[in-house]
Amino acid sequence: MPHSLRLLHFADAHIDVANYGRRDPETGLPVRVMDFLRSLDEIVEAAIEEKVDLVLFAGDAFKDRHPTPTIQREWARRILRLSKAGIPTVLLVGNHDLSPSWGRAHTLELFRVFDVPNIHVVDRLQTLTPETLGLPLYLIAIPWVHRSTLMARGLSLTDPRAWQEEIHRLLYRFVENALAQKPDGVPAVLLAHAMVPGAQAGWEKFMSLDFTFTLPGSLVRDPRLHYVALGHVHKQQDLNPGGHPPVWYAGSIERVSFDEAKEEKGFLLVEISSEGTRVTPRFFQHLRPFRTFYVRISENEPDPTARVLETLGPEENLEGAVVRLVVELPREKEKALDERRVYRHTRAALEFHLTKRLQDPQRLRLPPDVPVAQYSPLELLELYWQSKGRSPEEYAPLQKLAREIIRQVEGQGTEPTQTDEP
Ligand SMILES: [Mn+2]
Numbered sequence: 001m002p003h004s005l006r007l008l009h010f011a012d013a014h015i016d017v018a019n020y021g022r023r024d025p026e027t028g029l030p031v032r033v034m035d036f037l038r039s040l041d042e043i044v045e046a047a048i049e050e051k052v053d054l055v056l057f058a059g060d061a062f063k064d065r066h067p068t069p070t071i072q073r074e075w076a077r078r079i080l081r082l083s084k085a086g087i088p089t090v091l092l093v094g095n096h097d098l099s100p101s102w103g104r105a106h107t108l109e110l111f112r113v114f115d116v117p118n119i120h121v122v123d124r125l126q127t128l129t130p131e132t133l134g135l136p137l138y139l140i141a142i143p144w145v146h147r148s149t150l151m152a153r154g155l156s157l158t159d160p161r162a163w164q165e166e167i168h169r170l171l172y173r174f175v176e177n178a179l180a181q182k183p184d185g186v187p188a189v190l191l192a193h194a195m196v197p198g199a200q201a202g203w204e205k206f207m208s209l210d211f212t213f214t215l216p217g218s219l220v221r222d223p224r225l226h227y228v229a230l231g232h233v234h235k236q237q238d239l240n241p242g243g244h245p246p247v248w249y250a251g252s253i254e255r256v257s258f259d260e261a262k263e264e265k266g267f268l269l270v271e272i273s274s275e276g277t278r279v280t281p282r283f284f285q286h287l288r289p290f291r292t293f294y295v296r297i298s299e300n301e302p303d304p305t306a307r308v309l310e311t312l313g314p315e316e317n318l319e320g321a322v323v324r325l326v327v328e329l330p331r332e333k334e335k336a337l338d339e340r341r342v343y344r345h346t347r348a349a350l351e352f353h354l355t356k357r358l359q360d361p362q363r364l365r366l367p368p369d370v371p372v373a374q375y376s377p378l379e380l381l382e383l384y385w386q387s388k389g390r391s392p393e394e395y396a397p398l399q400k401l402a403r404e405i406i407r408q409v410e411g412q413g414t415e416p417t418q419t420d421e422p
Contacts, residue, residue: 058231059094
């Protein structure tokens with residue numbers, strides 16, 4: 001290997017996932033979007049300062065494939081800084097960047113249309129040669145593959161398992177061919193946006209509406225590779241600890257939900273040399289705190305509001321944080337909770353979410369002369385709603401949904417519904 005190569009790997013920017021809430025008066029951008037952009041700025045600055053040879057973005061630039069022009073501008077500004085700094089940058093397409101409809105543009109396509117110097121957009125199975133990259137490195141790239149793409153290739157949907165096997169056959173063939181064509185003496189890196197079995201998944205599974213595009217573990221742990229740069233899973237992790245090649249999800253660049261409250265977020269600096277591959281995670285210091293508080297109010301609590309405020313602690317401790325408060329309290333205590341005071345106490349927080357869980361003292365009681373077995377599941381469910389003090393108007397839609405689910409489970413087909421497609 002001629003000399004050592006230094007890469008910066010990041011993924012799952014999702015810069016507009018919190019495109020709402022309080023706005024910054026100077027930029028007009030939502031404060032939370034600015035948090036994401038700050039992470040992105042740090043990534044770009046690190047790439048320039050560290051003089052990396054290549055930046056790999058492993059997919060999912062935005063929340064979905066309809067970023068607003070403002071958001072697109074902010075993304076483009078930062079990618080152009082990399083371009084102008086002369087750093088080859090590969091932008092891989094993730095599931096959130098893609099339209100499921102055949103022939104529609106994805107969110108990264110304009111960089112290719114304008115032929116932006118040093119920016120390489122990858123939206124199909126592709127290899128990037130040392131000539132293309134201007135570097136002694138061979139890149140094998142696997143973007144998220146959409147169901148419609150596979151269907152266009154004639155894969156039928158009837159048997160998901162056979163289908164998954166067919167995808168995996170295709171991927172093994174692609175990687176095998178790619179490695180066979182790799183010039184001697186240059187390292188091979190795999191860049192992919194996909195799920196890999198064994199990864200600790202997080203919020204991204206709720207964000208994904210399509211089927212899960214999965215890469216087999218043995219494909220990514222191929223020892224002929226020098227590094228595997230993954231995107232899709234939001235928790236940063238190495239899927240081959242201590243092994244070769246290192247197989248890393250860079251993770252998302254900001255926290256998206258409370259599940260990630262304790263997760264560090266950052267990017268990876270990767271050095272490939274004749275001695276092997278060294279991966280150094282870099283974490284952001286600026287991340288906004290996400291704080292969750294639980295309070296349980298008992299039946300004989302004299303002052304529920306005071307209890308809640310005490311749990312939240314001093315107002316100034318909440319400054320700038322995203323705060324969630326869950327209060328469990330007996331239904332008859334609800335009126336004693338002064339919500340306005342609670343909101344006033346949390347006004348320094350950037351966001352405040354209050355969830356009240358009202359507890360009912362009475363248990364579900366059935367008439368004593370009728371055995372439970374004589375009730376149908378639907379009747380029992382209705383009794384349950386009633387015991388919770390719900391009105392028929394409130395629980396009717398849920399009953400209807402339950403009826404449909406029970407029908408489906410019992411294999412009697414579905415009722416035609418009037419609901420619109422999401
Ligand atoms: Mn994804």
